[in-house]
Amino acid sequence: MEYILTAGEKHLADSYTSEKMFVSSEVLMERAALAVYDVLLEKKLPLKKICIACGPGNNGGDGLALARILAERGIIADIVLPGGTEKMSDTERLQYRALKALCSEISTTTAVPEKEYTLLIDALFGISLNRNPEGSFLDAIRAFNLLHDRGAVTVSLDIPSGVNASTGQICGTAVLADITVAFAFKCMGNVLFPGATFNNEIIRKDIGITSLSLTKEPRVSALSDEDIVLPERIRYSNKGTFGKVLLIAGSKKMSGAAVLSANAAFRSGCGMVRVYTASENREILQETVPEAIVNVYDDDDPLRDITECFDWCDVVAIGPGLSFSDPAKKLVRYVFENSPVPIVADADALNIASDDPGMLINESRDIIITPHVGEMSRLTGLSVIDITGHLLGTAIDFAESYNVICVLKDARTVIADPSKKACINLNGNSGMATAGSGDVLTGIIASLMAQGLAPFEAASLGCAIHGKAGDAASKRLGEHAVMARDIIEDIR
Numbered sequence: 001m002e003y004i005l006t007a008g009e010k011h012l013a014d015s016y017t018s019e020k021m022f023v024s025s026e027v028l029m030e031r032a033a034l035a036v037y038d039v040l041l042e043k044k045l046p047l048k049k050i051c052i053a054c055g056p057g058n059n060g061g062d063g064l065a066l067a068r069i070l071a072e073r074g075i076i077a078d079i080v081l082p083g084g085t086e087k088m089s090d091t092e093r094l095q096y097r098a099l100k101a102l103c104s105e106i107s108t109t110t111a112v113p114e115k116e117y118t119l120l121i122d123a124l125f126g127i128s129l130n131r132n133p134e135g136s137f138l139d140a141i142r143a144f145n146l147l148h149d150r151g152a153v154t155v156s157l158d159i160p161s162g163v164n165a166s167t168g169q170i171c172g173t174a175v176l177a178d179i180t181v182a183f184a185f186k187c188m189g190n191v192l193f194p195g196a197t198f199n200n201e202i203i204r205k206d207i208g209i210t211s212l213s214l215t216k217e218p219r220v221s222a223l224s225d226e227d228i229v230l231p232e233r234i235r236y237s238n239k240g241t242f243g244k245v246l247l248i249a250g251s252k253k254m255s256g257a258a259v260l261s262a263n264a265a266f267r268s269g270c271g272m273v274r275v276y277t278a279s280e281n282r283e284i285l286q287e288t289v290p291e292a293i294v295n296v297y298d299d300d301d302p303l304r305d306i307t308e309c310f311d312w313c314d315v316v317a318i319g320p321g322l323s324f325s326d327p328a329k330k331l332v333r334y335v336f337e338n339s340p341v342p343i344v345a346d347a348d349a350l351n352i353a354s355d356d357p358g359m360l361i362n363e364s365r366d367i368i369i370t371p372h373v374g375e376m377s378r379l380t381g382l383s384v385i386d387i388t389g390h391l392l393g394t395a396i397d398f399a400e401s402y403n404v405i406c407v408l409k410d411a412r413t414v415i416a417d418p419s420k421k422a423c424i425n426l427n428g429n430s431g432m433a434t435a436g437s438g439d440v441l442t443g444i445i446a447s448l449m450a451q452g453l454a455p456f457e458a459a460s461l462g463c464a465i466h467g468k469a470g471d472a473a474s475k476r477l478g479e480h481a482v483m484a485r486d487i488i489e490d491i492r
Contacts, residue, residue: 001227002204003211003218004424005185007127007165013184013213023208025091029058033065035205036121036157036181043179045153046118050077053112053140054092055124055161056084061092062157063123068099071106078117079108082124082136110136112143120144122156122175127165127187132172137161141175148176156180159189160198168192169389176200184209191222191424192391193411220392220422228427228464230269230492231451242271243450246313246341247292247443248331249320250277255284257321257347257439260484262289264443265317267491268465270450276309278327302327303334315342317446319349320439328352333359342366342449346442347375354378360402366455370407370442396420405455407445407463409438415459423460427467429482431474436484441466444491465491 005013017023040047052067054060060081067077079099088096099106107113122144124137133141141162148154154177159165162174165187180199182190189195190202234241245265250258258281262273272293275285279296286294295305310316316339322328332352335343336359343365345353350371353359357379360367371379373387380387380398387394388410395408395416408414411433413425445462449455472490473482 001221002224003185004220004222005187005218009218010127013209017209017213029061029065031207032062032183033069036066037069039181039203047075049118051117052077052121053080053124056087057089059123059126061095064095064099071103080112082140112140117147117152120152120154122161124161126158145176153178158183163189163195163198165189168195174198183207219420222424222426223464228468239271243314244272245270245446245450246274246309246316248276248318250281251323252278252280254321255281259288260436260439261320261443262292264440264488265447267488268444268447270447299327302331315446315449317344317442319346322348344368344446346370350375368405368455368459372409405459407459413463417456425463425467427464428470429474431479431482432470440484440487
């Protein structure tokens, strides 16, 4: 697991390290610059025709320290100081003096020179920016992006200048970074869209600020690659050992979602799946998912066998392909009011609940909801633009208000619980923006809960496994060719 910090949390960690752990700002700045130099070597970037743009703060100091480290090795970069030298921080001024003492003839200007560069270093603002860049700073960002379009490689320090570190929103315009070197921790702006678009590759580097520098545990985290594994299997077991999923899904002429969810649940490791679906789907379910138990209902009595199914299962997943029919509405309300086991609600179950979101509130059992932003808009009455602009806050607020685990799906999925703890899924790609992908996720999460994972952990791990499988499918087929069934094939 890795923490994802706001700008304020990163500033506090930096201050605590300097003031309480006695690692000075100068030492941290030096280590940051050395970390960037290491990345330049690791990535075999061209160490010639280099331009470093430095703002009036510690991020600019990191850039000047890097310029000195390069100069010590005989590599001279052009230095751009859009704000001049008057407003430099004390530590940045110290780095400036050290650079000039080493190499007095080094070029410093207030504007990016009109010449060609192969490597650009963005050290303008870092995590401190909270308003639109103006004047010479805006000119520097635009000049860097023009040079980037011509083929120059751009490396940003901590975060591309112009991206709000706490929200991921763009402050007018931002540097397009090929590589972002994140110091100690990634921040929200590195991973949340639209800021993530400007962070093509993020490389996190330790510089002496650690988890011991945090005065309290951050509320937002992400799963690391080593965390993204299916639950361990025990050797002495049977099919009941790994849990039973009741999947209430499908409707007339809509069996595909049930097929995808059921297959995803099996592939994720649960022992048994029972599909409760419209009678018209019996044959296709038996043919396409022969491992599943199939119970069917008629429109005049959709609750006929539901009590028996409740007694059998460990978790209920409801919604994929369910439709908005009267029988579906009866099923959804009955499940929310009477299920004795945890619930995973998706798709049409959420569309039905949007008429009365209060049915989601239930103190006696755990509920996970998995809306995409359109479904979240119907649930909350907020516009899609408002939700996408405040993805994390929307998920946290809804989870707290309705006492649910909220899996808010977008290009970057956010998982939040009622205590305001959140996880951001860093896996996945545009190939997963395809019909049925959400049905697969529902099956995965339900399967993990059936195997005994707690709701928040099941939702977070489920999203990560889903994204990782989508990445594997994309690598195998190409993003354009990925279909939901391909994601299932790559669940590992």
